[in-house]
Amino acid sequence: MILQSTSLPLFVVLPLAGAFLVSIAGKKIKAFPDLMGSLTTFCVLVLSLVAVRTVNVSGVLVSSIGAWKPPIGIAMVLDGLTAFMLVTVNLVAFAIAVFAIDYMEKFTSKWKFYTLFLLMLAGMNGVVISGDIFNMFVFLEIASVASYALVAFGTERQELEAAFKYAVMSTVGSLFILLAIVFLYSYTSSLNMADIAGVLLEKGTGNIVLMISVLFIMGFGLKAALVPFHAWLPDAHPSAPAPISAMLSGVLIKSLGVYALVRIFFSIIGLTPEISSILMSLGVLSMVIGVCLAIGQWDFKRLLAYHSISQIGYVVLGIGLGTPLGILGGLFHLLNHSLFKSLLFLNSGAVEYSTGTRDLKKMGGLAKRMPFTSGTCLTASMSIAGIPPFNGFWSKLIIILAAVQAGRYGFAFWAVLASLLTLASFMKVMKYAFFGQLRERWSQIKEVPMLMRLSMAFLALLCVLGGLLCLPQFNQIFLEQAANVLSEGTEYASIILQRISQ
Amino acid sequence: MLVYLLCLLLFSIGIYCILRKRNIIKIIVGVIISEYAVNMFFVLVAYRMEGRSPVFSPESxxxxxxxxxxxxxxxxxxxxxxxxxxxxxxxxMRIYDKYGTFDITKIRELRG
Known part of the structure; x- marks a missing residue:
């Protein structure tokens, strides 16, 4: 089974339709939101797995919306990188939708949660699949607006404060992105990404492209929470309900931030050595500062949020190296991070579900009462700390090897150091939360319900098996396809334009 | 040229508002102002001197x-x-309900 180019809009339409149906019928029929949430995410997950196969069988697909042929009309493009991101996003979204069935019981109006969740998913899929730069901006805003509302979902004091901070900073980021799009349009007179890339190749790059690059780095850097722009993340991610924290840290900052940044700098503007060094420096800065700030945290979710900044640094460093191996490592780490970080946030949600606290000092010995959560958390901690044979080890190894290969010994050193600090801070989590003496007040708590365990087990299994993607058979059809798109750079333009004219 | 500079001025006023004001409502107004500046700049980019509206008819x-x-x-x-x-x-509005103030220096429970 392979996809046709006409079925590309389904990635956006399905979650959007799910959100619509949940919002009209979810209030009356009790089980409907749960069912719809899991069903929709599952369908989209299957579709994205089919998309990987499609890319392998028939190459790049381009679909034009509304019968206007690109570059005039809006295009949706499915290539290796898009298929890779779609799988990442929808895999995590499916696990989270299953987890949320039980977890969200304690909140009122669950249907609103699912509406916003599916809306956010539609936005993220749209960003990834869009081949039109303004359309990408629109989807980016759909996902962002839904995420502001989801951060404030608990409507308590801290949640509102975090949501307001996040909303204002992220809106400013969006403004910079829009401004960059305006400049890009005024220079190239086109909004289609492939067409823009073609015009830029023809016209050459001047000062205006430099200005556009700076604006894009500011805008997408804010969305991806790279270090000088990270201030909103440690507030916003812990304040959301656990499934949403998992979604935000796991995939939102990647599809809105890293993917968009990489797509624009590699495929459209073209990677120059200067931009490459800027990306690498930002990556190393985020990596080191994020993990240093994380070690001192006592709030479980806040600690995890700081680690997101640090791990995003690895991804950006790997991709920023610009060598095929570096890109491969960066993308692999992107996938791995979305798996283990969402698992860790789900674990923190499970602990909060049972004990009602996020403070590591108050926990202790939970492994005796919650063996399952403790086991999956141990798996995820070892993955993020880079212990073999878990998936995090392989991707970090590839990134460090790529840095050494490119002659960037300093960056490789910082990557190793940050990895050690990550290990230290997760030893702290395991020690204070799960190991040691069981406290008296936690002697009556129960393990979390079945569906929550199922979803955590699913992600933990993927963390264990993730390393297998390094094997040539799997690598060839999945990771390498994505890495090739970035290695090709601005040839993107000719590939897409050729597909359109067929 | 002047209109572009005025547009930039408007954008700067908005960003200044977001960065320096302590009142939540004023920050929101800042967001709105800078948003309008960007939108206006986009329309200005598309303007041609002495241009007319882009409506196509067989006669013209x-x-x-x-x-x-x-x-x-x-x-x-x-x-x-x-x-x-x-x-x-x-x-x-919800923040005002909970905190009883619009002053962001008093709404600071999250830190670290």
Missing amino acids: QIENMVDALPQAVVLTAIVIGLATTALLIALA
Whole structure:
């Protein structure tokens, strides 16, 4: 089974339709939101797995919306990188939708949660699949607006404060992105990404492209929470309900931030050595500062949020190296991070579900009462700390090897150091939360319900098996396809334009 | 040239408002102002000197029309801005309910 180019809009339409149906019928029929949430995410997950196969069988697909042929009309493009991101996003979204069935019981109006969740998913899929730069901006805003509302979902004091901070900073980021799009349009007179890339190749790059690059780095850097722009993340991610924290840290900052940044700098503007060094420096800065700030945290979710900044640094460093191996490592780490970080946030949600606290000092010995959560958390901690044979080890190894290969010994050193600090801070989590003496007040708590365990087990299994993607058979059809798109750079333009004219 | 500079001035005023003001409502106004500045800049980019509206009819000659695409695009951007602003104001109302103040220096429970 392979996809046709006409079925590309389904990635956006399905979650959007799910959100619509949940919002009209979810209030009356009790089980409907749960069912719809899991069903929709599952369908989209299957579709994205089919998309990987499609890319392998028939190459790049381009679909034009509304019968206007690109570059005039809006295009949706499915290539290796898009298929890779779609799988990442929808895999995590499916696990989270299953987890949320039980977890969200304690909140009122669950249907609103699912509406916003599916809306956010539609936005993220749209960003990834869009081949039109303004359309990408629109989807980016759909996902962002839904995420502001989801951060404030608990409507308590801290949640509102975090949501307001996040909303204002992220809106400013969006403004910079829009401004960059305006400049890009005024220079190239086109909004289609492939067409823009073609015009830029023809016209050459001047000062205006430099200005556009700076604006894009500011805008997408804010969305991806790279270090000088990270201030909103440690507030916003812990304040959301656990499934949403998992979604935000796991995939939102990647599809809105890293993917968009990489797509624009590699495929459209073209990677120059200067931009490459800027990306690498930002990556190393985020990596080191994020993990240093994380070690001192006592709030479980806040600690995890700081680690997101640090791990995003690895991804950006790997991709920023610009060598095929570096890109491969960066993308692999992107996938791995979305798996283990969402698992860790789900674990923190499970602990909060049972004990009602996020403070590591108050926990202790939970492994005796919650063996399952403790086991999956141990798996995820070892993955993020880079212990073999878990998936995090392989991707970090590839990134460090790529840095050494490119002659960037300093960056490789910082990557190793940050990895050690990550290990230290997760030893702290395991020690204070799960190991040691069981406290008296936690002697009556129960393990979390079945569906929550199922979803955590699913992600933990993927963390264990993730390393297998390094094997040539799997690598060839999945990771390498994505890495090739970035290695090709601005040839993107000719590939897409050729597909359109067929 | 002057209009572009005024546009930049408007954008700067908005950013200044967001960065320096302590009142939540004023921050939201800052967001709105800078949003309008960007939208206006987009329309200005599409303007041609002495241009006429881009409506096509068989009688008239196609010459000196303003660029129609940014106008359509800006409409979308305005709608997005509306959604963001509505959400920000809703958040501001809920914050006022909980904290009893709009002053962001007093709304600081998250730190570290």
